Amino acid sequence: MVSSAADAAHRGAVLSKGGVDVDTQDRFADLSGATVAVTGGFGLIGSRIVHRLRALGAKPLAVGRLDAYGSSVYSSVFGLSPQDGDVIAGDITDAALMDDVVSRSDYVIHAAALADVAECTRNPAAALRANVDGTQTVLDSAARHSGTVRRLVFVSSASVYGVGTGTADVGARFAEDDGLAPESVYANTKLWGEHQTGLVLGGSDSSYAIVRYFSVYGEPQVVKENSHSWVVAWFAMRAALGLPLHLNGGGVQVRDFVHVDDIAEATLLAAVTGGAERATLNVGTGRATSIRQVAELVGRHFPGARIVETPRPQGDPLGACADITRMRRVLDWVPQVGIEDGVDRYVAWLERSPEAIPQWLRAQAGAA
Numbered sequence: 001m002v003s004s005a006a007d008a009a010h011r012g013a014v015l016s017k018g019g020v021d022v023d024t025q026d027r028f029a030d031l032s033g034a035t036v037a038v039t040g041g042f043g044l045i046g047s048r049i050v051h052r053l054r055a056l057g058a059k060p061l062a063v064g065r066l067d068a069y070g071s072s073v074y075s076s077v078f079g080l081s082p083q084d085g086d087v088i089a090g091d092i093t094d095a096a097l098m099d100d101v102v103s104r105s106d107y108v109i110h111a112a113a114l115a116d117v118a119e120c121t122r123n124p125a126a127a128l129r130a131n132v133d134g135t136q137t138v139l140d141s142a143a144r145h146s147g148t149v150r151r152l153v154f155v156s157s158a159s160v161y162g163v164g165t166g167t168a169d170v171g172a173r174f175a176e177d178d179g180l181a182p183e184s185v186y187a188n189t190k191l192w193g194e195h196q197t198g199l200v201l202g203g204s205d206s207s208y209a210i211v212r213y214f215s216v217y218g219e220p221q222v223v224k225e226n227s228h229s230w231v232v233a234w235f236a237m238r239a240a241l242g243l244p245l246h247l248n249g250g251g252v253q254v255r256d257f258v259h260v261d262d263i264a265e266a267t268l269l270a271a272v273t274g275g276a277e278r279a280t281l282n283v284g285t286g287r288a289t290s291i292r293q294v295a296e297l298v299g300r301h302f303p304g305a306r307i308v309e310t311p312r313p314q315g316d317p318l319g320a321c322a323d324i325t326r327m328r329r330v331l332d333w334v335p336q337v338g339i340e341d342g343v344d345r346y347v348a349w350l351e352r353s354p355e356a357i358p359q360w361l362r363a364q365a366g367a368a
C-alpha cells in the first residue's frame, strides 16, 4: 500500500535561470551518504521524508512515537516499521536517546509534534510535552553537537499567522515578515518552537532553518478521530463510505493545499540550500482553494456524494494562502503537484487501499 510516489526522485524540479525545470537530484549531493535524523519519522510527513532520503542515498535515522494512528497504519500505510534498521521507536523528550541520535547526525529534521490542532486544544499539557519539552530536548542536543550537525530544520506551521480572512479577501496572503497571531494552543507551541530555535541555536555557530508548512495533504494521509484537520482525506474517506461531506459555514474557508511530496522536497532543500541558513520560509503553493472546491473535486470521483452545509465551528480559520516569494527565491523551487492532480492521486490511492480507512470511521458509516 506504500505510495511508490514516495521514491519518485524524478518529481523534484527547480526553476533554472532559463525558466526550464531541472531535476533537484544534483542539489541533494550533500545528502548522499549523510546521516539525517528525522523526528516524527513515523508520521505522514516524517515517513515521506525518510523514504525520500533513502532514495537519495542518505542514511535516515527516524525517531518517533507510534501512537498518532492505529498500529496497522505505520507498516502497511506509511511503509515504516520499528524493525527497519534506520528507524527507532522512541520519544523526543528522552534526552539520552536524542543526544545519541543527534550526535550521529549530519542533519536534523525536527518534524515530531502533537500535530492535531483539536487534540492540542483538548489536551494542552500533552501539546506542551511534545511540542515544547520535546523541541527543547532536540534543540539542546543540536546545540551540544553543533560541530557535527550541519543544519537543523524546524518544522513550523502557517497557523502562526492566525486565522486569516478567507474568501472575503481571496487575495490575502501570509508573508514571513507579517505580524503573527497564533490563535490555538497548537499554533502557540509552533511559534514558541520557532523563537526557541533561534534562541538556542542562534548564539552559536549552529545552522538552522524554519519551514512553515501550509495545509499538507496527499496519499497516504489517514484521518484522526475527533480531528477537523486534513479535509482532502476526510472528504475522500467519507465519500468512499457513502457518508455526507460537511461544509462547515458553507465551505467558504480557504487553504493553501501543498502535497506531501512537495513538502518533503522543500524540507530537504531547506536543509541543504546555503541561502536557507537561519531563514524562515513559507512552504505552500501560493494558491487559495476553498473547502467547497475541495468537496467538488472529491465529489467528481463519487457521483451521488452528498454535500451538507453545517455551522462553522467557533475559531475555524477562514484562512489565506502563502506568499511564496521568499521560498521561490531562496530554494529556487516551486511545488509540482496542483490540487486537482493531488486530489485525483489521493482518491486513486484510496481506491487501491480501502483498508486505510480507519475502523472507527467505518463504524460511523455502519451506524448511519
Ligand SMILES: NC(=O)c1ccc[n+]([C@@H]2O[C@H](COP(=O)([O-])OP(=O)(O)OC[C@H]3O[C@@H](n4cnc5c(N)ncnc54)[C@H](O)[C@@H]3O)[C@@H](O)[C@H]2O)c1
Residues within 6 Å of the ligand: 039, 040, 041, 042, 043, 044, 045, 046, 063, 064, 065, 066, 067, 068, 090, 091, 092, 093, 110, 111, 112, 113, 114, 115, 116, 129, 130, 134, 155, 156, 157, 158, 212, 213, 214, 215, 216, 217
Ligand atoms: N499536516 C499538516 O497539514 C501540517 C501543517 C503544518 C505543519 N505540520 C507539521 O508537520 C509535522 C509532521 O506532521 P504530520 O502531518 O506528519 O503529522 P503526524 O501526526 O502524522 O506526524 C507527527 C508525528 O510526531 C510523532 N510524535 C508526537 N509526539 C512525539 C514525541 N513526544 N516523541 C516522538 N514522536 C512524537 C507522532 O507520533 C507522529 O508520528 C508536525 O510538526 C506538524 O505540526 C503539519
